[in-house]
Amino acid sequence: MPPADPPRVSVIIPAYNSMPELTRCVTSAMEQTLGLDKIEIIAVDDGSTDGTGPELGRLARTCPALRVVHQPNSGGAGAPRNTGLDIARGDYVFFLDSDDYLGPDALRRMVAMADENGTDVVLGKMVSVGGRAVPMAVFQHNQPRTDVFSSHAYRTLGCWKLFRRSLIERLNLRFPPYRNCEDKPFTAAAYLNADGVSVVADYDCYYSRNRENGNNLTRTAAGLTHRMDGTRLCFETVTRYVEPGPRRDRVMRRHVEWEFCGPLRALLPRESEQEARERFYPEFRRWALSYVTEGVFQLIPPPDRLLIHLLRTDRYDDLMTVARHAKEDAGRGYLVDKGRVYWCHPFFRDPARAVPDDCFDATDRLPVHTEPAEAAWQGDGGVLRLSGHAYIEHVATEDPGTQLILRPRDFPHPGLRRPVTVRTVKGLPGEGSYDKAGFSVAVDLATVAGGDPLDPGVWEFFLDVRAQGVSRTVKLRQSSGDAHGARTTPAHRAVAGRSRYRHPVVRPFFSPDGTLSLDVRPDPNQFTQTCHVTRTVWDASARGNLIVRGCLTGQATRHRGAITLRAKDASGSVYEVPVHRTAEGDSTGFTARLPVRPLPPGRWTITLHANETKETAVVPHLDGPTGTHWFRPSRLGRPYYARPLPLGAEQTLVLRVAPVRLATALRRRLDPRKFAPSQWGRRD
Incomplete structure (x- = not known):
């Protein structure tokens, strides 16, 4: 008997003493509109003692798509998630915490977004239940394809997302055995290696809530002891996958603000003097010297800059003073001086403290x-x-x-x-x-x-x-x-x-x-009245050549001025070829052949221009194959592609020219179903 087709999504639910929230969590996965024939639910009971195990057994008897695994308690959510990953078969993996639940249409929408855009990670809109904090900036609107450098996606590093399982296995990603911050390095590594990120913002996908008994891991493991290892691994992950420079600085800024300075300010004063001075302070100082570049320093707000400066200059006592009074000092107000705005912290321009003004400059951070x-x-x-x-x-x-x-x-x-x-x-x-x-x-x-x-x-x-x-x-x-x-x-x-x-x-x-x-x-009633494009296709005999055919009518047939086919990119660079006329009855037919292979990478808008009258006509979207590719010997034989990007109601032809990502090309070579000219460049 041949094996059954793998499910589209494996929903992995780590569960430890999760009653009564567990029931709604699991049933929300069972009731997905995607269909149980396309879902497997893997619930891992991590040594619960409150009835979680029996409830999972009861639910499994009503749903063949639910598989329950029991294991000794591991002390965190990472180990049960890893257990689920080891047996998951789905094209995608979704991590659902046992406190939370899904909107009925969540998985269908997220899978469709990933399939349509070839993306490896999909964020579904999160909703707060009972006041639990959720990210909001990234969910302002749908984003079919983006990345962490051009969106707010990196602000949310919880693992409650749809991941392409092939990405997880290619990177051999698993959760570290920490009680807190265990999901941030996992999600960061996936983000930084993903072939695109999508955002579903027009539907409430994930409902995040606090437990009635208040024993969420994020609450019970809130001390520095449970955070340091995860934070260190976040820094190491970014360093591993992103080259030094502005892009790394933008990513590292998130960890410096949220995983570094925030906990230092809030939690270090709660530790004993010995633990704070001998155990945690040296580690914080090492991070400040190793990971907070000058680029990161300029991106973070003044309260964090002050902490980093005191760590760099090895001033433990001043650091503890600042941390202990952080809440009251936050409302000290601001001073405007010579076009700059400064935070009026007690250390500001205090000769005895000798802290540079730059640590208090809030000009670029004010709303x-x-x-x-x-x-x-x-x-x-x-x-x-x-x-x-x-x-x-x-x-x-x-x-x-x-x-x-x-x-x-x-x-x-x-x-x-x-x-x-x-x-x-x-x-x-x-x-x-x-x-x-x-x-x-x-x-x-x-x-x-x-x-x-x-x-x-x-x-x-x-x-x-x-x-x-x-x-x-x-x-x-x-x-x-x-x-x-x-x-x-x-x-x-x-x-x-x-x-x-x-x-x-x-x-x-x-x-x-x-x-x-x-x-x-351009007014579509100008040149389009005298120029009609009838066909736009790729030249089958010479790859990388765009053929545009049409006919001239009205005044255009009476003047003999030159007409050109023009490609123009966003920077204003122009590449033109002549249009050749051929008489066809009462009108004048024309053909133009535009080689796209010489065009530099970028987005090129294709239009027709009558040089005598200065009129222009749009060239419509291709009616043939959607893309073409070629190899450039001058670029060590690297493959390049051109594909159309429809733009607006008139469907003006805009070609995107770019190199094919070699890893993507190799994966498509291995999957013949995806290797077709129309697909080249889809994920690039």
Whole structure:
């Protein structure tokens, strides 16, 4: 008899004295819409004494997909999770703590997200039950494919996620035998080696709760003794998988703030003098010297910078003083001096302490509050009127000089600046400190770019918020929408002005994070009236060549000026090839062949241009295979790919050109089902 197909997901539940929460936890896995034929549930009883074992036995008798394993108590959740991993057969693994439970459609949505985007880790939206803290920043909107360097994913290192099991086995990942922080090194290693991370934010996937009896491991193993080994392994994991530099600094910052400085401040004063001085302090000092680079130091907040400075300079007594008074010193207030904002800690500018001002500089860490109250067209032209308020917390709005900035989303640009009119606004917190935080500005989008309209693309609004010489530049975000979460923006409008695109169409919108943005596109009724693209395909006889065919009508048939097929990347680089005409009846047919192999890696927008009239036409999305690949001898034979990225309602053709990740290519070589031209580059 052939073996049964492996399940899509193995749900692993470590359980120790988990009643009464256990029943809902297990039944939430049994009731998943993904179907029990696609799920295996592995519940590991870690030597429970409260009825957890019998309850698991009862549930197993009602569900053939539930497998129960009993083992002696190990003292932590890591060992039972490892037991589950050793026998798991699923394509994916999901770790579900016995205190918590799943939303009914959670696994189906997460598996679909991983399958559709080829990602190795999927985060499902977490919900707090009974006040237990859960991460929120990463779940603002769905993210089909991201990574830990361009999202907030690394803020949540709990293992309550969907992991591709092949990733776990390739890295030989298992949980260390610690009572606390055992899941952070595991998740960190998976993140840093994952071929993409996805986020499901539009459905409540995971409900996190505290036990009624309060014996969650995170509470009962909260001392430094149970944290040091896990924290040390976090630092070692990052050092192992990320090269030194800004990327490592951004990842390491999380561990310095959460696993290092937080516990030091809260827990070190609770230890005995001997334990604190002889056991824990030397280890904290070693971490400060080994892992907190200058890049990390500049990223962390002043309270943490002060601790790191005292550790580096070997000042145990001052460190303990700061830690013991951390709560009362947190509310000491701030001083504005020469365009910088400093935390007024008792050590600040105390000659006897001799701590550098840099340890107290909070300028770049202060929250900036912005709120666009109005965004509307002014008259019938292209003037967009904006108003709202913006202020830097703890900096009174004296001598304000805020400016509005427009920047393109996809490539570096200094920004187009416009001064705003300062307005008085009431009702903000701070007892009148922010009365001059109001602003209004009218932006003529027909002339904003040096007398021209904006180039096509997505442009975002920023505010350079200034007061008392302090300047902070942030995105202009609307914090929330109406009762349904919707945010209202003006309708799109064609903007007249001097431009090679004649009258570009501007569509204001709010991005998922609430940033006010503009989608600028060529008027589709210009050149497309005289140019019709009929086919876009890859050349079957010469890999890496894009063929565009179509016909010219109307005025385009009467002028003989050159027409080119143009590829333009986000930095403004342009590559053009001529369009060749062939007479076809009453219209003029054309063909263009664009070699994409010479294009540098990046995103290339494909358009047609009539050089005589300066008109442009979009090239639609490919109707043939979705991608192509080739080898570049000049790059040691490394494979490269090009694939289309559909963009917006017009489906304008945008090609992504990039090298194929060699590990991914090798895995696909070993799996013929995935090795096809249409799949090249999907995960890269």
